[in-house]
Amino acid sequence: MAEKKDGPDLDAAYALETPEDNVRLYADWADTYDSGFAVQMDYILPQQVAGVFARCYAGKGPVLDVGAGTGLVAEALGSGLVIDALDISAEMLAMAREKRLYRDCFEGDLTAGLELPAGAYDAVISSGTFTHGHLGPDAIDPLLAVAAPGALFVLSVNDAHYEGQGFAAKMAALGGRITGLRHEIVDIYGAGADPAHAQDKARVLVFRVRDIS
Numbered sequence: 001m002a003e004k005k006d007g008p009d010l011d012a013a014y015a016l017e018t019p020e021d022n023v024r025l026y027a028d029w030a031d032t033y034d035s036g037f038a039v040q041m042d043y044i045l046p047q048q049v050a051g052v053f054a055r056c057y058a059g060k061g062p063v064l065d066v067g068a069g070t071g072l073v074a075e076a077l078g079s080g081l082v083i084d085a086l087d088i089s090a091e092m093l094a095m096a097r098e099k100r101l102y103r104d105c106f107e108g109d110l111t112a113g114l115e116l117p118a119g120a121y122d123a124v125i126s127s128g129t130f131t132h133g134h135l136g137p138d139a140i141d142p143l144l145a146v147a148a149p150g151a152l153f154v155l156s157v158n159d160a161h162y163e164g165q166g167f168a169a170k171m172a173a174l175g176g177r178i179t180g181l182r183h184e185i186v187d188i189y190g191a192g193a194d195p196a197h198a199q200d201k202a203r204v205l206v207f208r209v210r211d212i213s
């Protein structure tokens with residue numbers, strides 16, 4: 001895994017290959033993720049995803065924030081919702097916990113499945129975690145298992161990753177289990193971003209778990 005001498009950065013994150021790579025990189029990145037990366041890259045994806053979520057969801061939760069990291073999605077959602085955090089990185093979750101925005105913070109590798117109760121969540125949200133070097137389309141399966149019938153999903157997928165990793169086929173294969181699938185294309189970074197990534201887009205997938213009860 002390539003790391004610049006001044007610490008992890010977006011290119012190193014995109015080059016990760018395994019969950020263990022993610023654990024190592026985010027252990028080093030947690031302290032500076034908000035004040036360094038998010039500020040310097042004008043990282044606006046958590047606000048974009050929270051904005052889509054707020055326009056679709058009128059409930060109170062519980063909401064599962066997948067790959068919650070330091071908690072930027074919960075910050076963007078504001079108060080009034082019960083939100084749990086899931087992340088593979090203990091160090092990122094420690095930063096999230098300090099913000100006191102989550103009911104519970106669960107450390108776990110989504111690629112290894114989830115030990116959360118079936119049907120526990122009324123909504124699932126994720127920003128920046130379905131991307132290069134992180135999670136592929138099969139990580140949606142364990143999330144469906146912990147979602148209640150009718151639960152809302154709002155998941156960002158890096159648009160190039162979506163094209164390259166078979167998300168379209170996955171969403172088609174889920175056809176009978178989900179309903180109302182649509183997407184919005186949003187900017188990941190604002191005007192202050194490094195020009196190399198200023199045009200990066202995410203596809204925010206919006207759907208509900210089909211209620212067959």
Ligand SMILES: C[S@@+](CC[C@H](N)C(=O)[O-])C[C@H]1O[C@@H](n2cnc3c(N)ncnc32)[C@H](O)[C@@H]1O
Pocket residue numbers: 019022023026045046066067068069070071072073086087088089092108109110111126127128129134135
């Ligand atoms: C780019 S950060 C996004 C954090 C936050 N959602 C945001 O938008 O700022 C990706 C997060 O996914 C987590 N992650 C990566 N692989 C994971 C896995 N297999 N299971 C759970 N979390 C994972 C990382 O630890 C990291 O906190």
